[in-house]
Amino acid sequence: MAMTVQQQPNTSYVHGAFEQLMYVITSTNQAANYKFRYIADLYVGGIMVSRVKVYPNGAGAGVIRVDKLIQDWMAVTKADQGTQVNEIYNTSIHRLGINAPAESWSSNNGENYRKIEMRFGEEYSTSATTNPTEYIDELTGYYISCIMSAGLRRPNTWDMGIPDFRTNQNWLTQYLPTGYEKQVFSDRETNPNFTSTTASDIPVVHQDVTLREVRTLGLGMDGAAPQSSVAISAWVGLYNSSDALIDSGFITASTSGGISPGSVNTDAGRLQYIGVGPHNLITQSAIATFAAFFTAGSVAYYEVIFMNDSVTVPSNLNTGSCASCVYQYTVVNSDCTYGDTDYNYVTLAWQNSFGSWDYQAFSLVHQRTTGSIERKTFDQVAGNWDNADATQDFNFRGDQGGTRISKVNATQEMTANSDIFNQDEVDLLETLYLSPNVFLLGEYGSTVTPIVITDTSFIQKKNVNERSPFIYQVKFKYAKERPTTKGGTYKG
Numbered sequence: 001m002a003m004t005v006q007q008q009p010n011t012s013y014v015h016g017a018f019e020q021l022m023y024v025i026t027s028t029n030q031a032a033n034y035k036f037r038y039i040a041d042l043y044v045g046g047i048m049v050s051r052v053k054v055y056p057n058g059a060g061a062g063v064i065r066v067d068k069l070i071q072d073w074m075a076v077t078k079a080d081q082g083t084q085v086n087e088i089y090n091t092s093i094h095r096l097g098i099n100a101p102a103e104s105w106s107s108n109n110g111e112n113y114r115k116i117e118m119r120f121g122e123e124y125s126t127s128a129t130t131n132p133t134e135y136i137d138e139l140t141g142y143y144i145s146c147i148m149s150a151g152l153r154r155p156n157t158w159d160m161g162i163p164d165f166r167t168n169q170n171w172l173t174q175y176l177p178t179g180y181e182k183q184v185f186s187d188r189e190t191n192p193n194f195t196s197t198t199a200s201d202i203p204v205v206h207q208d209v210t211l212r213e214v215r216t217l218g219l220g221m222d223g224a225a226p227q228s229s230v231a232i233s234a235w236v237g238l239y240n241s242s243d244a245l246i247d248s249g250f251i252t253a254s255t256s257g258g259i260s261p262g263s264v265n266t267d268a269g270r271l272q273y274i275g276v277g278p279h280n281l282i283t284q285s286a287i288a289t290f291a292a293f294f295t296a297g298s299v300a301y302y303e304v305i306f307m308n309d310s311v312t313v314p315s316n317l318n319t320g321s322c323a324s325c326v327y328q329y330t331v332v333n334s335d336c337t338y339g340d341t342d343y344n345y346v347t348l349a350w351q352n353s354f355g356s357w358d359y360q361a362f363s364l365v366h367q368r369t370t371g372s373i374e375r376k377t378f379d380q381v382a383g384n385w386d387n388a389d390a391t392q393d394f395n396f397r398g399d400q401g402g403t404r405i406s407k408v409n410a411t412q413e414m415t416a417n418s419d420i421f422n423q424d425e426v427d428l429l430e431t432l433y434l435s436p437n438v439f440l441l442g443e444y445g446s447t448v449t450p451i452v453i454t455d456t457s458f459i460q461k462k463n464v465n466e467r468s469p470f471i472y473q474v475k476f477k478y479a480k481e482r483p484t485t486k487g488g489t490y491k492g
Contacts, residue, residue, distance in 0.1 A: 105258025
Protein backbone atom coordinates (compact mmCIF):
# COMPACT_ATOMS: atom_id res chain seq x y z
CA MET A 1 0.00 0.00 0.00
CA ALA A 2 1.42 3.40 -0.90
CA MET A 3 0.87 7.10 -1.40
CA THR A 4 2.05 8.84 -4.57
CA VAL A 5 2.52 12.48 -5.55
CA GLN A 6 0.99 12.68 -9.01
CA GLN A 7 1.48 16.42 -9.59
CA GLN A 8 3.60 19.08 -7.85
CA PRO A 9 5.23 22.47 -8.49
CA ASN A 10 8.43 22.25 -10.50
CA THR A 11 11.29 22.03 -7.98
CA SER A 12 13.76 23.35 -10.57
CA TYR A 13 12.15 26.80 -10.40
CA VAL A 14 11.85 29.58 -7.86
CA HIS A 15 8.15 30.30 -7.46
CA GLY A 16 6.24 33.41 -6.46
CA ALA A 17 4.20 33.05 -3.29
CA PHE A 18 1.11 34.15 -5.22
CA GLU A 19 1.32 31.43 -7.83
CA GLN A 20 -1.17 28.60 -7.68
CA LEU A 21 1.01 25.90 -6.12
CA MET A 22 -0.87 22.63 -6.49
CA TYR A 23 -0.31 19.05 -5.35
CA VAL A 24 -2.30 16.03 -6.44
CA ILE A 25 -1.91 12.99 -4.14
CA THR A 26 -3.21 9.45 -4.48
CA SER A 27 -3.24 6.50 -2.09
CA THR A 28 -3.95 2.83 -2.49
CA ASN A 29 -5.63 2.93 0.93
CA GLN A 30 -8.35 5.30 -0.18
CA ALA A 31 -10.83 2.92 -1.76
CA ALA A 32 -10.76 0.12 0.81
CA ASN A 33 -11.16 2.13 4.04
CA TYR A 34 -13.58 4.46 5.81
CA LYS A 35 -13.51 8.17 6.71
CA PHE A 36 -10.48 8.68 4.48
CA ARG A 37 -8.74 12.05 4.25
CA TYR A 38 -5.39 13.17 2.87
CA ILE A 39 -3.07 15.10 5.22
CA ALA A 40 -0.74 17.89 4.06
CA ASP A 41 1.75 19.42 6.52
CA LEU A 42 3.63 22.65 5.84
CA TYR A 43 7.10 22.91 7.39
CA VAL A 44 8.91 26.23 7.69
CA GLY A 45 12.44 26.20 9.07
CA GLY A 46 12.03 22.54 9.97
CA ILE A 47 8.93 23.24 12.10
CA MET A 48 5.41 22.22 11.18
CA VAL A 49 3.30 25.39 11.05
CA SER A 50 0.15 24.28 9.27
CA ARG A 51 -1.86 21.10 8.64
CA VAL A 52 -4.62 20.62 6.08
CA LYS A 53 -6.89 17.61 5.66
CA VAL A 54 -8.87 17.09 2.45
CA TYR A 55 -11.37 14.49 1.34
CA PRO A 56 -10.74 12.57 -1.89
CA ASN A 57 -12.31 13.98 -5.03
CA GLY A 58 -14.49 11.94 -7.36
CA ALA A 59 -11.43 10.20 -8.75
CA GLY A 60 -10.09 9.33 -5.30
CA ALA A 61 -7.25 11.87 -5.35
CA GLY A 62 -6.39 14.64 -2.94
CA VAL A 63 -6.06 18.05 -4.61
CA ILE A 64 -4.24 20.48 -2.35
CA ARG A 65 -3.40 24.15 -2.96
CA VAL A 66 -0.56 25.29 -0.69
CA ASP A 67 0.24 28.86 -1.79
CA LYS A 68 -2.39 30.28 0.55
CA LEU A 69 -0.66 28.50 3.45
CA ILE A 70 2.78 29.74 2.42
CA GLN A 71 1.69 33.39 2.12
CA ASP A 72 0.89 33.54 5.83
CA TRP A 73 4.55 32.85 6.60
CA MET A 74 6.13 35.40 4.29
CA ALA A 75 6.77 39.13 4.65
CA VAL A 76 8.77 41.85 2.92
CA THR A 77 12.03 43.00 4.55
CA LYS A 78 11.80 46.54 5.94
CA ALA A 79 14.71 46.62 8.40
CA ASP A 80 18.46 46.30 7.99
CA GLN A 81 19.26 42.86 9.37
CA GLY A 82 22.88 43.76 10.03
CA THR A 83 21.92 45.91 13.00
CA GLN A 84 21.65 45.01 16.64
CA VAL A 85 18.38 43.34 17.54
CA ASN A 86 17.39 46.10 19.93
CA GLU A 87 17.90 48.67 17.18
CA ILE A 88 16.33 46.89 14.25
CA TYR A 89 13.22 49.08 14.15
CA ASN A 90 15.34 52.21 13.94
CA THR A 91 17.36 51.09 10.95
CA SER A 92 15.63 51.05 7.59
CA ILE A 93 16.68 48.62 4.86
CA HIS A 94 16.84 51.64 2.53
CA ARG A 95 19.80 53.05 4.49
CA LEU A 96 22.24 50.20 3.89
CA GLY A 97 25.77 51.55 4.15
CA ILE A 98 24.44 54.44 6.24
CA ASN A 99 23.22 52.55 9.30
CA ALA A 100 26.63 50.90 9.50
CA PRO A 101 29.22 52.17 6.93
CA ALA A 102 31.06 48.85 6.92
CA GLU A 103 27.87 46.95 6.04
CA SER A 104 26.49 47.80 2.60
CA TRP A 105 24.89 44.37 2.31
CA SER A 106 22.12 42.84 4.40
CA SER A 107 20.32 39.52 4.53
CA ASN A 108 16.52 39.45 4.49
CA ASN A 109 14.27 39.00 7.53
CA GLY A 110 14.02 35.24 6.97
CA GLU A 111 10.47 35.64 5.63
CA ASN A 112 11.21 37.38 2.31
CA TYR A 113 12.30 34.10 0.74
CA ARG A 114 11.25 30.65 1.92
CA LYS A 115 12.42 27.16 1.10
CA ILE A 116 9.51 25.25 2.56
CA GLU A 117 8.87 21.52 2.86
CA MET A 118 5.59 19.71 2.25
CA ARG A 119 4.93 16.37 3.94
CA PHE A 120 1.95 14.17 3.22
CA GLY A 121 0.04 11.51 5.08
CA GLU A 122 -3.45 10.09 5.40
CA GLU A 123 -6.07 9.16 7.93
CA TYR A 124 -8.71 6.47 7.79
CA SER A 125 -10.51 3.81 9.79
CA THR A 126 -11.00 0.17 8.95
CA SER A 127 -14.69 0.20 9.88
CA ALA A 128 -17.59 2.60 9.72
CA THR A 129 -17.92 2.77 13.50
CA THR A 130 -14.33 3.40 14.63
CA ASN A 131 -12.43 6.67 14.73
CA PRO A 132 -9.87 7.29 12.00
CA THR A 133 -6.15 6.90 12.68
CA GLU A 134 -3.57 9.39 11.39
CA TYR A 135 -0.61 8.15 9.39
CA ILE A 136 1.66 11.18 9.04
CA ASP A 137 4.96 11.75 7.20
CA GLU A 138 4.39 8.97 4.70
CA LEU A 139 5.84 11.27 2.02
CA THR A 140 8.53 13.77 3.05
CA GLY A 141 11.15 16.01 1.47
CA TYR A 142 8.93 17.84 -1.05
CA TYR A 143 10.58 21.27 -1.08
CA ILE A 144 9.44 24.48 -2.79
CA SER A 145 11.49 27.68 -3.09
CA CYS A 146 9.22 30.73 -2.88
CA ILE A 147 9.81 34.45 -3.08
CA MET A 148 7.53 37.08 -1.54
CA SER A 149 5.95 38.31 -4.74
CA ALA A 150 3.62 41.29 -4.34
CA GLY A 151 0.92 40.37 -6.79
CA LEU A 152 -0.03 40.55 -10.43
CA ARG A 153 2.82 41.80 -12.62
CA ARG A 154 4.13 39.37 -15.20
CA PRO A 155 2.77 39.45 -18.79
CA ASN A 156 -0.23 37.35 -19.80
CA THR A 157 -1.39 36.83 -16.25
CA TRP A 158 -4.67 38.69 -16.01
CA ASP A 159 -6.66 35.53 -16.69
CA MET A 160 -4.20 32.88 -15.56
CA GLY A 161 -2.58 33.98 -12.30
CA ILE A 162 1.14 34.52 -11.69
CA PRO A 163 2.39 32.79 -13.72
CA ASP A 164 0.20 30.43 -15.71
CA PHE A 165 0.81 27.34 -13.58
CA ARG A 166 -0.54 25.16 -16.38
CA THR A 167 2.45 25.95 -18.59
CA ASN A 168 4.85 25.69 -15.64
CA GLN A 169 6.87 28.63 -16.89
CA ASN A 170 10.06 29.64 -15.09
CA TRP A 171 9.26 33.34 -14.85
CA LEU A 172 12.06 34.18 -12.39
CA THR A 173 14.98 32.79 -14.36
CA GLN A 174 15.68 36.18 -16.00
CA TYR A 175 16.03 37.77 -12.57
CA LEU A 176 18.60 35.49 -10.99
CA PRO A 177 22.23 36.76 -11.06
CA THR A 178 23.85 34.06 -13.17
CA GLY A 179 25.12 35.99 -16.22
CA TYR A 180 25.59 39.38 -17.85
CA GLU A 181 22.11 39.48 -19.41
CA LYS A 182 20.33 38.79 -16.12
CA GLN A 183 18.51 41.34 -13.98
CA VAL A 184 17.98 41.30 -10.23
CA PHE A 185 14.78 41.64 -8.19
CA SER A 186 13.54 44.93 -9.61
CA ASP A 187 10.59 45.64 -11.90
CA ARG A 188 12.57 48.39 -13.64
CA GLU A 189 13.37 46.88 -17.03
CA THR A 190 16.35 47.33 -19.33
CA ASN A 191 16.30 50.41 -21.56
CA PRO A 192 17.82 50.16 -25.06
CA ASN A 193 18.19 53.95 -25.18
CA PHE A 194 21.04 53.80 -22.66
CA THR A 195 24.48 52.28 -23.20
CA SER A 196 26.96 51.20 -20.58
CA THR A 197 30.34 52.92 -20.62
CA THR A 198 31.83 50.04 -18.64
CA ALA A 199 30.74 47.36 -21.08
CA SER A 200 28.67 48.45 -24.08
CA ASP A 201 27.61 44.87 -24.86
CA ILE A 202 25.72 44.51 -21.57
CA PRO A 203 22.04 45.62 -21.27
CA VAL A 204 21.36 48.67 -19.08
CA VAL A 205 18.72 49.38 -16.45
CA HIS A 206 18.73 53.16 -16.00
CA GLN A 207 17.32 55.71 -13.56
CA ASP A 208 17.97 59.27 -12.41
CA VAL A 209 18.93 59.96 -8.80
CA THR A 210 20.01 62.90 -6.66
CA LEU A 211 22.72 63.04 -4.02
CA ARG A 212 20.00 63.22 -1.37
CA GLU A 213 18.53 59.84 -2.24
CA VAL A 214 18.92 56.25 -1.14
CA ARG A 215 18.45 53.12 -3.19
CA THR A 216 18.75 49.36 -2.69
CA LEU A 217 18.80 46.36 -4.97
CA GLY A 218 17.59 42.94 -3.85
CA LEU A 219 18.94 39.81 -5.46
CA GLY A 220 18.97 36.05 -5.10
CA MET A 221 22.16 34.91 -3.40
CA ASP A 222 21.74 31.16 -2.94
CA GLY A 223 24.44 29.28 -4.80
CA ALA A 224 22.44 26.05 -4.71
CA ALA A 225 19.71 25.13 -7.18
CA PRO A 226 17.17 26.36 -8.11
CA GLN A 227 18.80 29.81 -7.76
CA SER A 228 22.38 28.87 -8.64
CA SER A 229 23.46 32.47 -8.02
CA VAL A 230 27.09 33.37 -8.75
CA ALA A 231 26.99 36.97 -7.46
CA ILE A 232 29.94 37.40 -5.10
CA SER A 233 30.25 41.18 -5.19
CA ALA A 234 29.04 44.43 -6.72
CA TRP A 235 31.47 46.38 -8.89
CA VAL A 236 30.75 50.12 -8.81
CA GLY A 237 32.29 52.58 -11.27
CA LEU A 238 32.02 56.38 -11.06
CA TYR A 239 32.12 58.42 -14.28
CA ASN A 240 32.45 62.15 -14.92
CA SER A 241 30.66 64.19 -17.58
CA SER A 242 33.39 63.27 -20.11
CA ASP A 243 32.65 59.54 -19.62
CA ALA A 244 35.99 59.04 -17.88
CA LEU A 245 36.18 56.47 -15.08
CA ILE A 246 37.26 58.47 -12.01
CA ASP A 247 36.97 55.79 -9.32
CA SER A 248 35.80 52.21 -8.95
CA GLY A 249 35.90 49.21 -6.67
CA PHE A 250 34.20 46.09 -5.38
CA ILE A 251 31.74 45.86 -2.50
CA THR A 252 32.01 42.18 -1.61
CA ALA A 253 29.05 40.54 0.11
CA SER A 254 30.95 38.34 2.57
CA THR A 255 33.06 41.23 3.89
CA SER A 256 30.38 43.94 3.86
CA GLY A 257 27.50 42.52 5.86
CA GLY A 258 26.25 39.88 3.42
CA ILE A 259 26.77 36.19 2.78
CA SER A 260 28.61 34.62 -0.14
CA PRO A 261 26.41 32.32 -2.32
CA GLY A 262 28.51 29.31 -1.40
CA SER A 263 27.79 29.88 2.31
CA VAL A 264 24.06 30.46 2.11
CA ASN A 265 22.16 27.80 4.06
CA THR A 266 19.17 29.66 5.54
CA ASP A 267 16.18 31.56 4.18
CA ALA A 268 17.67 34.84 5.46
CA GLY A 269 20.59 34.55 3.05
CA ARG A 270 18.70 33.42 -0.04
CA LEU A 271 17.64 37.00 -0.78
CA GLN A 272 20.03 39.83 0.09
CA TYR A 273 20.07 43.60 -0.33
CA ILE A 274 22.79 46.11 -1.13
CA GLY A 275 22.69 49.91 -0.82
CA VAL A 276 23.42 51.50 -4.21
CA GLY A 277 21.95 55.01 -3.96
CA PRO A 278 24.23 58.08 -3.99
CA HIS A 279 23.93 58.64 -0.25
CA ASN A 280 24.44 54.92 0.43
CA LEU A 281 27.69 55.04 -1.56
CA ILE A 282 28.85 58.32 -0.01
CA THR A 283 28.53 56.90 3.49
CA GLN A 284 29.72 53.30 3.05
CA SER A 285 33.33 52.53 3.89
CA ALA A 286 34.17 49.59 1.60
CA ILE A 287 35.33 52.11 -1.02
CA ALA A 288 36.04 55.14 1.12
CA THR A 289 37.28 57.28 -1.80
CA PHE A 290 33.77 57.51 -3.29
CA ALA A 291 32.59 60.19 -0.87
CA ALA A 292 34.98 62.91 -2.06
CA PHE A 293 34.00 62.50 -5.73
CA PHE A 294 30.28 62.61 -4.99
CA THR A 295 30.41 65.59 -2.65
CA ALA A 296 32.66 67.52 -5.05
CA GLY A 297 30.06 67.12 -7.79
CA SER A 298 32.48 65.16 -10.01
CA VAL A 299 30.14 62.19 -10.56
CA ALA A 300 27.87 62.56 -13.59
CA TYR A 301 26.70 58.94 -13.40
CA TYR A 302 27.77 55.61 -12.00
CA GLU A 303 27.28 51.95 -12.88
CA VAL A 304 26.73 48.87 -10.73
CA ILE A 305 27.35 45.34 -12.01
CA PHE A 306 27.19 42.18 -9.92
CA MET A 307 30.23 39.94 -10.41
CA ASN A 308 31.19 36.32 -9.80
CA ASP A 309 34.46 37.43 -8.17
CA SER A 310 35.96 40.52 -6.51
CA VAL A 311 38.92 40.86 -8.85
CA THR A 312 37.85 41.01 -12.49
CA VAL A 313 36.95 44.48 -13.75
CA PRO A 314 33.90 44.20 -16.04
CA SER A 315 34.31 44.98 -19.72
CA ASN A 316 33.20 43.66 -23.08
CA LEU A 317 36.13 41.25 -22.84
CA ASN A 318 35.11 40.03 -19.39
CA THR A 319 31.35 39.57 -19.64
CA GLY A 320 31.81 35.98 -18.48
CA SER A 321 32.61 37.29 -15.01
CA CYS A 322 29.44 39.39 -14.86
CA ALA A 323 26.48 38.00 -12.90
CA SER A 324 24.02 40.71 -13.95
CA CYS A 325 23.31 43.47 -16.42
CA VAL A 326 24.38 47.07 -15.75
CA TYR A 327 22.47 49.24 -13.30
CA GLN A 328 23.21 52.80 -14.36
CA TYR A 329 22.38 55.86 -12.23
CA THR A 330 22.55 59.41 -13.60
CA VAL A 331 23.09 62.05 -10.90
CA VAL A 332 20.73 65.02 -11.35
CA ASN A 333 20.08 68.23 -9.42
CA SER A 334 17.13 67.98 -7.06
CA ASP A 335 16.56 71.73 -6.89
CA CYS A 336 13.48 72.93 -8.73
CA THR A 337 12.54 76.35 -9.99
CA TYR A 338 8.99 76.00 -8.71
CA GLY A 339 8.76 77.33 -5.20
CA ASP A 340 10.30 76.02 -2.00
CA THR A 341 12.86 73.28 -2.70
CA ASP A 342 11.77 71.39 0.41
CA TYR A 343 8.46 70.70 -1.30
CA ASN A 344 9.56 69.96 -4.83
CA TYR A 345 11.16 66.55 -4.74
CA VAL A 346 9.77 63.36 -3.25
CA THR A 347 10.85 59.75 -3.49
CA LEU A 348 8.49 56.80 -3.20
CA ALA A 349 9.65 53.30 -2.30
CA TRP A 350 7.41 50.29 -2.72
CA GLN A 351 7.34 46.54 -2.56
CA ASN A 352 7.67 45.27 -6.09
CA SER A 353 6.47 42.05 -7.70
CA PHE A 354 9.52 40.18 -6.36
CA GLY A 355 8.97 41.23 -2.77
CA SER A 356 12.02 43.49 -3.02
CA TRP A 357 12.07 47.32 -3.33
CA ASP A 358 11.73 49.71 -6.22
CA TYR A 359 11.99 53.51 -6.15
CA GLN A 360 10.87 56.50 -8.17
CA ALA A 361 11.50 60.18 -7.63
CA PHE A 362 8.91 62.80 -8.50
CA SER A 363 10.75 66.00 -9.24
CA LEU A 364 8.08 68.61 -9.98
CA VAL A 365 5.95 70.64 -7.63
CA HIS A 366 3.66 68.64 -5.40
CA GLN A 367 0.74 69.88 -3.37
CA ARG A 368 0.23 69.14 0.27
CA THR A 369 -3.28 69.50 1.68
CA THR A 370 -5.17 68.51 4.77
CA GLY A 371 -7.55 65.89 3.53
CA SER A 372 -10.56 64.42 5.22
CA ILE A 373 -11.36 65.85 8.63
CA GLU A 374 -13.51 63.76 10.95
CA ARG A 375 -14.96 65.33 14.10
CA LYS A 376 -16.24 63.13 16.88
CA THR A 377 -18.94 64.93 18.86
CA PHE A 378 -20.97 64.46 22.00
CA ASP A 379 -23.84 66.25 23.70
CA GLN A 380 -22.52 67.98 26.80
CA VAL A 381 -24.69 68.21 29.90
CA ALA A 382 -24.16 71.57 31.54
CA GLY A 383 -23.49 72.00 35.21
CA ASN A 384 -21.34 70.80 38.07
CA TRP A 385 -23.02 67.44 38.51
CA ASP A 386 -19.92 65.82 39.98
CA ASN A 387 -19.23 68.22 42.84
CA ALA A 388 -22.49 69.91 43.85
CA ASP A 389 -22.91 69.47 47.63
CA ALA A 390 -23.77 71.32 50.85
CA THR A 391 -21.12 73.96 50.25
CA GLN A 392 -21.23 74.08 46.43
CA ASP A 393 -24.49 74.90 44.73
CA PHE A 394 -25.45 73.28 41.45
CA ASN A 395 -24.79 75.79 38.67
CA PHE A 396 -23.58 76.03 35.10
CA ARG A 397 -21.76 78.46 32.87
CA GLY A 398 -22.73 79.78 29.46
CA ASP A 399 -19.80 78.01 27.78
CA GLN A 400 -21.15 74.61 28.83
CA GLY A 401 -23.74 72.43 27.09
CA GLY A 402 -24.75 71.62 23.56
CA THR A 403 -22.88 69.72 20.85
CA ARG A 404 -19.16 69.58 21.60
CA ILE A 405 -16.12 68.08 19.87
CA SER A 406 -14.25 65.32 21.69
CA LYS A 407 -11.63 64.60 19.04
CA VAL A 408 -10.60 65.70 15.55
CA ASN A 409 -9.06 63.16 13.17
CA ALA A 410 -7.31 64.55 10.08
CA THR A 411 -5.46 62.89 7.21
CA GLN A 412 -2.90 64.61 5.05
CA GLU A 413 -3.03 64.18 1.29
CA MET A 414 -0.42 64.90 -1.36
CA THR A 415 -0.19 65.13 -5.12
CA ALA A 416 3.19 64.30 -6.67
CA ASN A 417 3.89 65.18 -10.29
CA SER A 418 6.49 63.40 -12.37
CA ASP A 419 8.97 64.84 -14.79
CA ILE A 420 8.89 63.40 -18.31
CA PHE A 421 9.05 59.62 -17.95
CA ASN A 422 10.68 57.12 -20.29
CA GLN A 423 8.68 54.08 -21.36
CA ASP A 424 10.48 51.87 -18.84
CA GLU A 425 9.53 54.30 -16.05
CA VAL A 426 5.89 54.20 -17.16
CA ASP A 427 5.92 50.40 -17.05
CA LEU A 428 7.51 50.54 -13.59
CA LEU A 429 4.87 52.92 -12.30
CA GLU A 430 2.15 50.31 -12.75
CA THR A 431 3.80 48.21 -10.03
CA LEU A 432 3.56 51.19 -7.65
CA TYR A 433 -0.21 51.21 -8.03
CA LEU A 434 -0.39 47.45 -7.48
CA SER A 435 1.87 47.36 -4.43
CA PRO A 436 0.53 46.67 -0.93
CA ASN A 437 3.48 48.46 0.74
CA VAL A 438 4.30 52.02 -0.33
CA PHE A 439 6.43 54.52 1.60
CA LEU A 440 7.44 58.16 1.30
CA LEU A 441 11.17 58.50 1.92
CA GLY A 442 12.59 61.57 3.56
CA GLU A 443 15.80 63.23 2.47
CA TYR A 444 18.75 60.83 2.73
CA GLY A 445 16.24 58.13 3.68
CA SER A 446 16.05 59.70 7.13
CA THR A 447 12.33 58.97 7.46
CA VAL A 448 10.13 56.19 6.12
CA THR A 449 6.47 57.19 6.14
CA PRO A 450 3.74 54.72 5.16
CA ILE A 451 1.32 56.08 2.56
CA VAL A 452 -1.75 54.90 0.70
CA ILE A 453 -2.15 55.50 -3.03
CA THR A 454 -5.61 57.03 -3.46
CA ASP A 455 -5.79 56.89 -7.26
CA THR A 456 -8.20 54.14 -8.24
CA SER A 457 -6.98 53.59 -11.80
CA PHE A 458 -3.78 53.61 -13.82
CA ILE A 459 -3.45 54.34 -17.55
CA GLN A 460 -0.35 52.75 -19.00
CA LYS A 461 0.81 55.09 -21.77
CA LYS A 462 2.66 53.62 -24.73
CA ASN A 463 4.88 55.14 -27.40
CA VAL A 464 2.72 53.68 -30.14
CA ASN A 465 -0.44 55.52 -29.11
CA GLU A 466 0.62 58.52 -27.03
CA ARG A 467 2.05 61.63 -28.67
CA SER A 468 2.34 63.86 -25.64
CA PRO A 469 5.16 63.49 -23.05
CA PHE A 470 4.71 60.79 -20.42
CA ILE A 471 3.87 62.88 -17.36
CA TYR A 472 2.09 61.32 -14.39
CA GLN A 473 0.38 62.60 -11.29
CA VAL A 474 0.20 60.34 -8.25
CA LYS A 475 -2.22 61.08 -5.44
CA PHE A 476 -1.70 59.59 -2.01
CA LYS A 477 -2.41 60.15 1.65
CA TYR A 478 -0.45 59.48 4.79
CA ALA A 479 -1.39 56.16 6.36
CA LYS A 480 -1.31 57.67 9.85
CA GLU A 481 -3.77 60.29 10.99
CA ARG A 482 -2.48 63.72 11.95
CA PRO A 483 -2.27 64.10 15.75
CA THR A 484 -4.79 66.54 17.23
CA THR A 485 -5.66 67.71 20.72
CA LYS A 486 -8.47 66.14 22.69
CA GLY A 487 -11.65 68.13 23.25
CA GLY A 488 -13.25 68.83 26.60
CA THR A 489 -15.90 67.30 28.84
CA TYR A 490 -18.50 69.08 30.93
CA LYS A 491 -15.73 70.03 33.37
CA GLY A 492 -13.52 73.08 33.13
